[in-house]
Amino acid sequence: MAHKITDIPVIDLFAGPGGLGEEFSEFRDPRGRRPFQIAVSNEMDEHAHRTLRLRS
Numbered sequence: 001m002a003h004k005i006t007d008i009p010v011i012d013l014f015a016g017p018g019g020l021g022e023e024f025s026e027f028r029d030p031r032g033r034r035p036f037q038i039a040v041s042n043e044m045d046e047h048a049h050r051t052l053r054l055r056s
Contacts, residue, residue: 009039016043017051 012021024036041056043049 006035007037008035010036011039012041014043015041015048015052016045017048021052022055 010021010024012024015021021038021041025034025038027036028034038056041052043052
């Protein structure tokens with residue numbers, strides 16, 4: 001029986017300039033698929049927030 005691959009949403013709180021979220025978004029399973037999707041990134045620092053927007 002084949003398994004259905006679904007996206008796994010990630011909520012990145014205190015995101016900083018994107019470290020943890022970057023790792024989730026770049027992760028690939030053995031078949032080359034990217035199962036994690038960044039649903040929300042939250043950051044209070046203005047400069048880090050700008051970096052997140054640039055990377056998205």
